[in-house]
Amino acid sequence: xxxxxxxxxxxxxxxxxxxLMSAGLTLIYGVMRILNVAHGSLYALxxxxxxxxxxxxLNGGLPAAGSFGMxxxxxxxxxxxxxxxxxxxxxxxxxxxxxxxLVLVTYAVFLIxxxxxxxxxxxxxxxxxxxxxxxxxxxxxxxxxPVYNLLLIGMALVTGLALVWALYRTRQGKLLLAxxxxxxxxxxxxxxxxxFYLATFTVGATLAALxxxxxxxxxxxxxxxGVEVIVLAFAVVVIGGLGSLGxxxxxxxxxxxxxxxxxxYWPEAELFSIYAVMxxxxxxxxxxxxxxxxxxxx
Amino acid sequence: xxxxxxxxxxxxxxIALALLAPQWLVFMAMLALAKGVxxxxxxxxxxxxxxxxxxxxxxxxxxxxAALLSHQWHIADAAVMLLAAAAAGGLLAALLGLLLARxxxxxxxxxxxxxxxxxxxxxxxxxxxxxxxxxxxxxxxFFGIAFASGMERRVFLIAGxxxxxxxxxxxxxxxxxxxxxxxSAVRDNELRVSYLGASPYxxxxxxxxxxxxxxxxxxxxxxxxxxxxDPETTYWTTSGEFVFIAIxxxxxxxxxxxxxxxxxxxxxxxxxxxxxxxxxxxxGLAMLxxxxxxxxxxxxxxERWRRSA
Numbered sequence: 001x002x003x004x005x006x007x008x009x010x011x012x013x014x015x016x017x018x019x020l021m022s023a024g025l026t027l028i029y030g031v032m033r034i035l036n037v038a039h040g041s042l043y044a045l046x047x048x049x050x051x052x053x054x055x056x057x058l059n060g061g062l063p064a065a066g067s068f069g070m071x072x073x074x075x076x077x078x079x080x081x082x083x084x085x086x087x088x089x090x091x092x093x094x095x096x097x098x099x100x101x102l103v104l105v106t107y108a109v110f111l112i113x114x115x116x117x118x119x120x121x122x123x124x125x126x127x128x129x130x131x132x133x134x135x136x137x138x139x140x141x142x143x144x145x146p147v148y149n150l151l152l153i154g155m156a157l158v159t160g161l162a163l164v165w166a167l168y169r170t171r172q173g174k175l176l177l178a179x180x181x182x183x184x185x186x187x188x189x190x191x192x193x194x195x196f197y198l199a200t201f202t203v204g205a206t207l208a209a210l211x212x213x214x215x216x217x218x219x220x221x222x223x224x225x226g227v228e229v230i231v232l233a234f235a236v237v238v239i240g241g242l243g244s245l246g247x248x249x250x251x252x253x254x255x256x257x258x259x260x261x262x263x264x265y266w267p268e269a270e271l272f273s274i275y276a277v278m279x280x281x282x283x284x285x286x287x288x289x290x291x292x293x294x295x296x297x298x
Numbered sequence: 299x300x301x302x303x304x305x306x307x308x309x310x311x312x313i314a315l316a317l318l319a320p321q322w323l324v325f326m327a328m329l330a331l332a333k334g335v336x337x338x339x340x341x342x343x344x345x346x347x348x349x350x351x352x353x354x355x356x357x358x359x360x361x362x363x364a365a366l367l368s369h370q371w372h373i374a375d376a377a378v379m380l381l382a383a384a385a386a387g388g389l390l391a392a393l394l395g396l397l398l399a400r401x402x403x404x405x406x407x408x409x410x411x412x413x414x415x416x417x418x419x420x421x422x423x424x425x426x427x428x429x430x431x432x433x434x435x436x437x438x439x440f441f442g443i444a445f446a447s448g449m450e451r452r453v454f455l456i457a458g459x460x461x462x463x464x465x466x467x468x469x470x471x472x473x474x475x476x477x478x479x480x481x482s483a484v485r486d487n488e489l490r491v492s493y494l495g496a497s498p499y500x501x502x503x504x505x506x507x508x509x510x511x512x513x514x515x516x517x518x519x520x521x522x523x524x525x526x527x528d529p530e531t532t533y534w535t536t537s538g539e540f541v542f543i544a545i546x547x548x549x550x551x552x553x554x555x556x557x558x559x560x561x562x563x564x565x566x567x568x569x570x571x572x573x574x575x576x577x578x579x580x581x582g583l584a585m586l587x588x589x590x591x592x593x594x595x596x597x598x599x600x601e602r603w604r605r606s607a
């Protein structure tokens with residue numbers, strides 16, 4: 001029992017991180033029908049911005065605990081600036097195009113942002129170990145375990161609950177559900193759909209940046225960190241069913257647990273296992289676990 | 299007849315290039331040709347309205363098949379390598395196609411992506427195949443005839459050109475006829491194709507098979523040119539590159555993938571020489587410009603120019 005506990009805990013922590021990434025992705029797809037490849041670059045931007053913000057904070061000799069606030073601030077700044085910029089500046093001209101074409105458009109954005117990041121922050125690795133080391137460790141089944149991971153899990157829970165609350169319990173959220181259900185009818189009823197698109201994309205972008213900002217203290221931030229993340233988030237979202245928030249949560253937890261179990265018992269299969277889960281789910285349920293079947297139309 | 303003439307001219311030009319050009323140009327031409335062959339397969343698939351974000355799977359399988367022949371079994375004949383790579387790609391596509399042909403749109407794209415990432419995950423962790431570093435391959439003969447030194451790549455380019463020209467002609471014949479129209483019909487309205495008594499599943503499956511075979515062939519060509527294989531060949535960014543070239547050229551002509559691949563390789567060589575840090579950015583900007591202003595690809599420019607002349 002004692003050696004299963006860390007595996008489960010690891011899986012949940014990794015799953016929480018995955019959920020932060022994929023919640024934004026699935027939200028944007030659900031509302032706008034855009035499978036956003038640029039989600040990976042927003043993640044990278046979040047990580048870089050976190051390094052800059054928290055780095056400046058710590059260099060200024062301010063109390064180290066405040067660097068957590070800087071991580072959140074970095075995510076909000078990135079999401080709040082780049083999200084609207086992308087949606088108003090580019091994506092709003094693309095609505096109505098084929099879903100696959102939209103994937104290509106966001107892929108192009110992804111390529112552009114990769115180089116923008118290199119131009120702004122350079123190609124060297126950035127390190128930001130303080131927020132990770134600061135809270136210290138706790139003991140779990142005889143193993144020392146970073147408290148930071150608990151914070152990550154808490155963050156994912158708070159985010160998930162906030163999203164559910166905003167979607168199902170507020171007036172704006174219910175309007176958004178109407179937009180998801182039938183875009184044209186909502187327009188006819190006087191809902192300003194383009195404003196909801198802007199808001200959705202901004203929230204999704206902020207979530208991606210948040211995922212990046214919270215990862216920054218645990219890794220070396222280097223060019224290309226968004227490349228791997230984006231296909232991982234795809235896998236999670238597709239497993240859960242595109243556009244389903246609950247699906248993303250379940251998918252993230254599933255992938256997180258499978259990954260931590262394979263890392264523990266069969267480390268060679270780490271990457272393989274994640275995509276194998278995705279392939280198996282898609283074979284059994286072609287549209288993912290929680291997707292609604294659509295009627296075929298002529 | 300016109301296609302045949304164009305193919306003959308292209309082949310003659312490629313042979314001249316292979317014999318006369320400096321080594322670096324021969325190398326570039328081989329890479330462009332390899333990618334052109336892969337993209338040709340992708341274009342066949344796109345005629346049915348499906349975009350695969352996982353052609354790197356077959357590209358990698360082809361490259362590794364060729365490399366394994368020389369590495370494990372000491373078969374160093376380039377012709378055998380090319381045939382084996384195409385066969386390996388085709389076999390795998392025949393198997394996976396059974397599954398993938400049931401999927402459409404974004405799900406087809408994502409599942410093909412996942413399958414290529416599975417192979418990537420396997421290759422990265424397999425120490426016997428050199429993990430992330432990959433390994434080298436050497437081809438010493440072609441149909442049993444040994445190369446004179448310094449001639450390898452020139453011979454590869456001629457062999458690759460022959461393969462590409464034959465493949466392009468076959469695809470041209472196929473798409474020009476009944477099958478090509480059926481493929482377009484599947485893209486336009488699949489349900490009606492079923493009502494009319496044809497099987498969309500079979501069209502998609504067969505086109506996927508062609509795409510897999512050609513990608514395998516392209517993988518071997520690239521491996522022969524570089525003399526090295528690594529898991530990067532199966533990574534999703536490689537697959538993305540193929541999609542980019544396909545969009546750049548457009549799906550209307552059989553020549554377009556090759557022209558687009560040549561443009562792509564040229565740009566990449568220039569960019570990596572003079573502006574390595576903005577290379578991806580220029581790619582992205584070009585892609586956006588094409589999607590917005592030339593959605594049918596660069597080839598439609600040539601068509602328009604020809605019509606007005």
